[in-house]
Amino acid sequence: xxxxxxxxxxxxxxxxxxxxxxxxxxxxxxxxxxxxxxxxxxxxxxxxxxxxxxxxxxxxxxxxxxxxxxxxxxxxxxxxxxxxxxxxxxxxxxxxxxxxxxxxxxxxxxxxxxxxxxxxxxxxxxxxxxxxxxxxxxxxxxxxxxxxxxxxxxxxxxxxxxxxxxxxxxxxxxxxxxxxxxxxxxxxxxxxxxxxxxxxxxxxxxxxxxxxxxxxxxxxxxxxxxxxxxxxxxxxxxxxxxxxxxxx
Amino acid sequence: xxxxxxxxxxxxxxxxxxxxxxxxxxxxxxxxxxxxxxxxxxxxxxxxxxxxxxxxxxxxxxxxxxxxxxxxxxxxxxxxxxxxxxxxxxxxxxxxxxxxxxxxxxxxxxxxxxxxxxxxxxxxxxxxxxxxxxxxxxxxxxxxxxxxxxxxxxxxxxxxxxxxxxxxxxxxxxxxxxxxxxxxxxxxxxxxxxxxxxxxxxxxxxxxxxxxxxxxxxxxxxxxxxxxxxxxxxxxxxxxxxxxxxxxxxxxxxxxxxxxxxxxxxxxxxxxxxxxxxxxxxxxxxxxxxxxxxxxxxxxxxxxxxxxxxxxxxxxxxxxxxxxxxxxxxxxxxxxxxxxxxxxxxxxxxxxxxxxxxxxxxxxxxxxxxxxxxxxxxxxxxxxxxxxxxxxxxxxxxxxxxxxxxxxxxxxxxxxxxxxxxxxxxxxxxxxxxxxxxxxxxxxxxxxxxxxxxxxxxxxxxxxxxxxxxxxxxxxxxxxxxxxxxxxxxxxxxxxxxxxxxxxxxxxxxxxxxxxxxxxxxxxxxxxxxxxxxxxxxxxxxxxxxxxxxxxxxxxxxxxxxxxxxxxxxxxxxxxxxxxxxxxxxxxxxxxxxxxxxxxxxxxxxxxxxxxxxxxxxxxxxxxxxxxxxxxxxxxxxxxxxxxxxxxxxxxxxxxxxxxxxxxxxx
Numbered sequence: 001x002x003x004x005x006x007x008x009x010x011x012x013x014x015x016x017x018x019x020x021x022x023x024x025x026x027x028x029x030x031x032x033x034x035x036x037x038x039x040x041x042x043x044x045x046x047x048x049x050x051x052x053x054x055x056x057x058x059x060x061x062x063x064x065x066x067x068x069x070x071x072x073x074x075x076x077x078x079x080x081x082x083x084x085x086x087x088x089x090x091x092x093x094x095x096x097x098x099x100x101x102x103x104x105x106x107x108x109x110x111x112x113x114x115x116x117x118x119x120x121x122x123x124x125x126x127x128x129x130x131x132x133x134x135x136x137x138x139x140x141x142x143x144x145x146x147x148x149x150x151x152x153x154x155x156x157x158x159x160x161x162x163x164x165x166x167x168x169x170x171x172x173x174x175x176x177x178x179x180x181x182x183x184x185x186x187x188x189x190x191x192x193x194x195x196x197x198x199x200x201x202x203x204x205x206x207x208x209x210x211x212x213x214x215x216x217x218x219x220x221x222x223x224x225x226x227x228x229x230x231x232x233x234x235x236x237x238x239x240x241x242x243x244x245x246x247x248x
Numbered sequence: 249x250x251x252x253x254x255x256x257x258x259x260x261x262x263x264x265x266x267x268x269x270x271x272x273x274x275x276x277x278x279x280x281x282x283x284x285x286x287x288x289x290x291x292x293x294x295x296x297x298x299x300x301x302x303x304x305x306x307x308x309x310x311x312x313x314x315x316x317x318x319x320x321x322x323x324x325x326x327x328x329x330x331x332x333x334x335x336x337x338x339x340x341x342x343x344x345x346x347x348x349x350x351x352x353x354x355x356x357x358x359x360x361x362x363x364x365x366x367x368x369x370x371x372x373x374x375x376x377x378x379x380x381x382x383x384x385x386x387x388x389x390x391x392x393x394x395x396x397x398x399x400x401x402x403x404x405x406x407x408x409x410x411x412x413x414x415x416x417x418x419x420x421x422x423x424x425x426x427x428x429x430x431x432x433x434x435x436x437x438x439x440x441x442x443x444x445x446x447x448x449x450x451x452x453x454x455x456x457x458x459x460x461x462x463x464x465x466x467x468x469x470x471x472x473x474x475x476x477x478x479x480x481x482x483x484x485x486x487x488x489x490x491x492x493x494x495x496x497x498x499x500x501x502x503x504x505x506x507x508x509x510x511x512x513x514x515x516x517x518x519x520x521x522x523x524x525x526x527x528x529x530x531x532x533x534x535x536x537x538x539x540x541x542x543x544x545x546x547x548x549x550x551x552x553x554x555x556x557x558x559x560x561x562x563x564x565x566x567x568x569x570x571x572x573x574x575x576x577x578x579x580x581x582x583x584x585x586x587x588x589x590x591x592x593x594x595x596x597x598x599x600x601x602x603x604x605x606x607x608x609x610x611x612x613x614x615x616x617x618x619x620x621x622x623x624x625x626x627x628x629x630x631x632x633x634x635x636x637x638x639x640x641x642x643x644x645x646x647x648x649x650x651x652x653x654x655x656x657x658x659x660x661x662x663x664x665x666x667x668x669x670x671x672x673x674x675x676x677x678x679x680x681x682x683x684x685x686x687x688x689x690x691x692x693x694x695x696x697x698x699x700x701x702x703x704x705x706x707x708x709x710x711x712x713x714x715x716x717x718x719x720x721x722x723x724x725x726x727x728x729x730x731x732x733x734x735x736x737x738x739x740x741x742x743x744x745x746x747x748x749x750x751x752x753x754x755x756x757x758x759x760x761x762x763x764x765x766x767x768x769x770x771x772x773x774x775x776x777x778x779x780x781x782x783x784x785x786x787x788x789x790x791x792x793x794x795x796x797x798x799x800x801x802x803x804x805x806x807x808x809x810x811x812x813x814x815x816x817x818x819x820x821x822x823x824x825x826x827x828x829x830x831x832x833x834x835x836x837x838x839x840x841x842x843x844x845x846x847x848x849x850x851x852x853x854x855x856x857x858x859x860x861x862x863x864x865x866x867x868x869x870x871x872x873x874x875x876x877x878x879x880x881x882x883x884x885x886x887x888x889x890x891x892x893x894x895x896x897x898x899x900x901x902x903x904x905x906x907x908x909x910x911x912x913x914x915x
Contacts, residue, residue: 012826030522032661038527038777045775045830050821053829055315057488059528061657062413063319078660085660110459111827118436121316125428129421132378134300134726136368141377142335145389155382155407158414162318191380 001027001093005040007052008100010109013116017109019098029089033076034059034066036088037099054113059084061226064161067168068113069100074165074224082163082226102168106175106211117164119210120178126206127199128182130191150188157184159227166221166229172213177221179207180237181229187240197244204241252505252885252900255687256360261906262342265364268688269731273738280305283737284746286453286468288440288495290317292412292419292718293701294474296725299422302431304730306737309466310423310432311455313439313490313832318420321476321488322701322721325412326533326654328394328404329718331369336393340401342366347907349716352398352585353681353709354859354875355909356511356883358902360688361706368727369719373405375726379418383407394538396714398585398914404715409533409654415718419725438464439832440495441760443471443502443697446752450499450697454753454760458832461825463760465753467746469737470696472729473499474721477680477702479512481840481847482792483784485677486518486531492836493843496684496703504692505885505898507685507705509843510851513712513860514793515678516542516589519661520609529676530661532612533654534714537582539617539647540671542589544601544610546570551601561603561611561670572596580914587711587860587873588914590675594793595871597674604672613670618643675793679717681708681860682850685885685900689732690724693885698733700724705883710859764824767834772819776833779814783807783837783844791848796864800852804845804893811841845892853897856880877909 002025010017024040031039034056041051057065061082068083070076076086091097099113107115132138158181166177183200186192192199215234222231257268275283283306287298290312302308312320332345345366350357373391377383383405384392393402407414426432437458444452444467452467478493479485500506517532545551546568553559572592574581584592593610596602603609622643626634629642644667648655658666684692684699686706691698701721708716747753790803814837822828857866857873858880866874883900 028523028525029663031525032527035525035527039525042775042777045819045821048772048819048821051830053827057314057319057490058321058324059489060324060486060530062324062410063314063321063488065314065319080656081660085657087660087663089663114827117315121424121434121436124421125424127428129425130378130380131425132375132422133303134296134375134422134730136371136375136727138374138378141333141373141383142390144377146385147389148385148387151382151385151389154380155384155414158382158407158417159410161413162316185382186380189380189382191378 001088001091003027003091004096006096006098009052009112012111013108027088029087031088032059032084033070033086033088034084052113053111056084061085062161064163067102067115067163067165069102069168071098074102074168075226080226080228082161102164104167104173104212106173107164107167119212120162120164120175122210123175123179123203123206124182127195127202130186131195144190146189154185154188157181157188157229157233160229161227163226165224165226167212169220169224170213171218171220172216174215175207175210175212176215176234176237177225177229177231179203180233183237183240184233187236196240197247200237200240200244252685252898253687254358254900255689256358257688261359261363264360265367272732272735275734275738275741277305279741281307282744283307283740284309284468285470285472285733286311286466287472287474288453289320289474289476289703290423291320291322291474291476291701292416292721293703293725294472295320295416295419295423296722297472297474297700297729298432299419299426300726300730301733302426308426308432309435309468311435311438311440311453313437313458315436317423317434317436318416320416321491322416322718323413324488325718326409326531327396327535328406328411328715329372329415329722330396330403330715331373331405331719332366332403333370333373335391336402338401340403344401345369345403348399349707349713350709350907351912352713353711354873354912355709355877355881355904356858356902357707357709359904359906364728365707365720365723368723371727372719372722376415376418379421381407381414381418394535395583396534397537397583397589398580398713406535409535409651412718415722419722440498441835442756443499444753444756445502445694446746446750449695451746452748452753454756459827461823461828463757465748465757467748469740469743469746470698470733472698472700472733473684473703474700474725475703477683478840478843479677479680481783481844482677482787483780484521484526484529484788486515486529489528492839494836494839496699497839497843499684499692499694499697501888503694503888504697505685505887506682506846507883507885508682508850509847509886510791510854510861511681511710511859512677513586513679513681514590514675516586516593516675517612517673518676518678519658520604520606520672520674530657531676531678532658532671532673534586536612536651536654539650540582540612540614541571541616542573542582542610542612543569543571544596544603548600551603554603555605555607570601577914584914585711585713590793591862593675609672609674611670612673614647614666615670618647618667621646679712681705681710681712685883689735690729691732691736696736698729700729710861764831764835766815767818767831767838768820768824770816770818770820773817775819776830776837779810779818780833780837780840782810783841786810787844787847791851794862794864795851797852800848803848804852807841807845807848808893811845814838814841842892846886846895849892849895850884850886854880854884875911
């Protein structure tokens, strides 16, 4: 198929960016979206032009490196997939596709389609852990039985890949879904209870410091999340935060 | 023994590690504060090592090319992690895990290292649970297990199909705790460009800031390389796009021996290649072989009809299917080790029984598991006489709970519903058992330079068993390296900060700059990917699942020519002093073009078949691997001497004191 691409090009963080038009022929349905961009880049390089830079790594939907706002949607039109697993069979011959970086004040553009998501790192550094040393003599793993339902729910929260689609989907650029998934994983497990109060307070404080917006319960984040992280996590984090404030 | 000293402690096997820990030197807490350690790579091995070293009090700097330590490719590991906990009461023990791993590696790994691995495996699970890793549990709240290839017990712990992700997030959380304390400085989007040696010791690295293009000098009293494997030398593999051998290869060029480069794991269950545009291959976890049965049609005409789309696999009667693994290996069936399963798939496809358009695919079928689980579920749900449709519906729910994310991934990529029609799979490059040679302390042949995880060669011999990579990465990172490195660092308590303005750093930085200038100065005919794909084709066709002397000799010549062509004609766009993904790729491919040749040279010299290394000249009448313990029971460690063809071979004889060498049999 033949596609008309409108791609955001930006030299670096301090330069202005603009949309540039490209026409790409010979795209097949079996290609992933990023393989389509590989072909475009191969053409650009052969002409001596600089290729379009985009973040990607595992290309199997788990590392959370790839991003892209595709026709206005983070990770494009398919549901429950990252851009690297979006396949071109979701598009038609002659389509125009607008490709932009994730947009948020807290995610400044580094180059072309690459943004800086280190704000997410700092939120996790503020408390996204259980303080246990590597001693080799912690208690036996089976000495803490955990209700299967709780363990499964913690696992569901823990599947967040930290890609930032929730922020890009939100009209307020809120990071509540991401932060709440991290808070929830520990809140649901007995091991995480000990530091629960400080954890939620510190992580929320850092989230606010990074310049993310507030949550207004629109729910776009949940719809666009490639891992199906549930809004319930936000409710849980609010509950944790409230109870921490009352205790604190 | 030559110049290689494995430093394996004396004494009985089961006591070696404890004895060693008691014998080695410690650094007191106050002195640790004056010692800097550089950790390159932040996957399971690097992340765990960095967190533990910082926890102990060392000043740690971590480096990763990704934008976050948690994106390292350990995250993509699906199936699970082994540990000899014997929670299932099925007779497991440290010894059995040790034995299975040695046998699985086709008797080409070190007894002492592997025993230590088995010994600390239980601690890993305890540690991870304490960190909040949400492993799968049974209804009683206890941890669940499943089986992996090459073993007869259930010792694999898992978190759905995302075990690597959860373990890495655990290690990353441990890192975050130390970053928050200021004990780890995390450098993301940074790539190690060279290792710096001062007075023969590893004392730092030259790194490139991938955002600004700046070249930076970082010093430390020791350097840990936990930079993963080199499967991307094949271009197409299950590795991440950025996975590369640069750090290990730079260390090799500075004096670290490279061991067994030809030992590569070709994983049997990956989604087949769909076309020339393909950029990477996707694994379908080995855990699927717990419930999936592998088959091809018995009759050639059926295979042809399926390939042409005239016959559906579901239409083929049971007696017309060849469950070739169950036929050839009745004891282990579909759960034979990876190398055996891969070769068997290749054998059937080469014989003309492949089932997709390219003829390079076999079926992985869940129909009988769906029925089996459906019946069981119906019974436990109180349904006495369930109809077929109900059984299938219930069975599919069980399968979804176990492997849902893998099935979804398959459907997104292939556009077929694996609940209704069998998956198509084919082997793909997945893991490299070879790597930097290390002694029992995980130190390379450069003093102060350590290698952990997939980057070293140590524990898997010629074939790695499933769910063992996560185990080794975390064992090295949490429980081995943080102890052994102290023995070395105890000599450095009076050294003081290592300056970065020495002639050694100056020279290393100059070499890095010169190399980049050279890469960008080519006349510019072909892209970096052009060369990478060409290299990959040579590797896959001539150094892949089956190898022979003639083709290996051709490969050596072709790779050498390709490397020359690359340096003359590669086209790298953009500038050195800015974000430049083409330049990043070029540096990595340049090193693959050297490693690839050494790989072929190693495969050519090893005149035997063992594990993942299958030489067509050395096989039994039944087509099984024919090992030659008399002549090849050694680790091949290569010393850099300029061109790969001039690399010098050093042998470390493998001594088996506890296990009798046997022909591996899974029949």
